[in-house]
Amino acid sequence: MSKLILAIESSCDETAMSLIRSEEDADYFQIEVLSNAVASQIDIHKKWGGVFPELASRAHLEAMIPVLEEAMGSNQQSGIRYQPEKLKTESWQLTAVDAIAVTAGPGLVGSLLMGVETANILANLHKKPLIPVNHLEGHIYAAFAKQNKFNIPKSDIFPILALVVSGGHTSLILMKDHLKYEVVGQTIDDAAGEAFDKVSKLMELGYPGGPIIEKLAQSGNENAYKLPIGIKDQADFSFSGLKTAVLYLTKDVRTGEKIEYNKADLAASFQKIVVDTLILKTKKAIDKYNPSSVILSGGVSANSYLRKRFSRELASKFLPEEMIIIPPKNLSTDNAVGIAIAGALKQDSANFVVADPNLKI
Numbered sequence: 001m002s003k004l005i006l007a008i009e010s011s012c013d014e015t016a017m018s019l020i021r022s023e024e025d026a027d028y029f030q031i032e033v034l035s036n037a038v039a040s041q042i043d044i045h046k047k048w049g050g051v052f053p054e055l056a057s058r059a060h061l062e063a064m065i066p067v068l069e070e071a072m073g074s075n076q077q078s079g080i081r082y083q084p085e086k087l088k089t090e091s092w093q094l095t096a097v098d099a100i101a102v103t104a105g106p107g108l109v110g111s112l113l114m115g116v117e118t119a120n121i122l123a124n125l126h127k128k129p130l131i132p133v134n135h136l137e138g139h140i141y142a143a144f145a146k147q148n149k150f151n152i153p154k155s156d157i158f159p160i161l162a163l164v165v166s167g168g169h170t171s172l173i174l175m176k177d178h179l180k181y182e183v184v185g186q187t188i189d190d191a192a193g194e195a196f197d198k199v200s201k202l203m204e205l206g207y208p209g210g211p212i213i214e215k216l217a218q219s220g221n222e223n224a225y226k227l228p229i230g231i232k233d234q235a236d237f238s239f240s241g242l243k244t245a246v247l248y249l250t251k252d253v254r255t256g257e258k259i260e261y262n263k264a265d266l267a268a269s270f271q272k273i274v275v276d277t278l279i280l281k282t283k284k285a286i287d288k289y290n291p292s293s294v295i296l297s298g299g300v301s302a303n304s305y306l307r308k309r310f311s312r313e314l315a316s317k318f319l320p321e322e323m324i325i326i327p328p329k330n331l332s333t334d335n336a337v338g339i340a341i342a343g344a345l346k347q348d349s350a351n352f353v354v355a356d357p358n359l360k361i
């Protein structure tokens with residue numbers, strides 16, 4: 001029997017909602033993405049050079065109803081980014097929704113609260129089950145959504161090794177089955193996305209750093225500056241030493257005087273060493289856990305240079321190619337599609353006890 005899942009994501013600086021239809025047979029979860037609405041707060045946070053938590057919660061509050069209307073198809077004039085355009089065909093009633101999934105953490109507390117309370121109210125009002133989803137599992141499941149309609153195999157893809165690279169996380173996660181996660185490597189200091197953002201700030205390039213550095217790097221020489229890989233031998237990541245190395249190249253820390261450097265070359269060299277690190281650790285984990293498939297997801301996976309190298313350098317280990325699972329770029333960064341998919345699978349899972357609509361997460 002097919003069911004409709006509405007999902008809400010508000011853990012950082014995007015207010016996102018998605019409606020999906022989900023069905024299953026013995027071998028597959030069959031998913032159809034019906035809507036994917038994302039209201040970005042980048043313009044609000046730009047001038048602060050990073051996410052300003054109090055402003056983020058307020059902006060979520062303002063965006064909640066317009067994003068809900070957009071996701072349900074009842075108002076498509078709000079100007080909210082809605083991808084892809086061709087999804088804009090139908091409208092749905094909240095009464096028809098079978099369950100509401102919501103990002104319950106990790107994230108900024110004030111931002112999370114806005115989504116969780118909205119989900120709580122909708123679930124109470126319409127007597128729907130509420131499904132808490134972890135932000136990282138949302139990133140993982142978004143990777144399967146390559147088209148509007150797709151199947152997720154129930155077996156054959158396990159174990160999965162997932163590299164989730166975002167503004168808050170750099171994690172290697174081993175999955176022996178759906179919804180079963182074991183963190184086998186993670187950052188001990190900065191996340192990869194955070195390193196992009198901080199280095200962009202050091203180089204006075206703006207926020208968010210990832211896309212700006214990626215663009216600048218296209219015209220730079222990636223071998224111009226020699227930068228360090230943090231903790232080479234272990235599964236964990238460290239990016240703070242790299243950030244300090246960039247700082248030393250941009251100014252004399254004793255006098256505070258700026259040093260002349262080539263911005264494009266430094267951007268390219270920095271991007272290269274981050275990607276070298278990510279691929280090195282992923283390869284080590286592949287050798288250790290021998291996964292059948294590999295996922296690359298999270299905001300940093302929107303980076304074309306990373307996507308290209310990840311696919312190319314792991315190709316010999318994963319045949320057929322579909323075993324390298326990377327989301328379309330618009331689902332690399334925060335969205336509610338992955339939250340909805342994880343929510344649908346959780347509701348199907350024998351282990352999941354459907355939450356009481358009054359649940360406080």
Ligand code: KG4
Pocket residue numbers: 012165166167168169192193194196197208209210211214298299300301302303304332333334
């Ligand atoms: O997953 P995400 O949207 O939010 C968090 O969960 O944190 O990731 C945001 C991060 C930011 O640090 C941003 O700079 C980075 O993803 N990012 C990128 C690119 N696009 C976004 N990093 C590198 N290259 C990109 N093209």
Ligand code: ZN
Pocket residue numbers: 135139166167298299333334
């Ligand atoms: Zn994220």
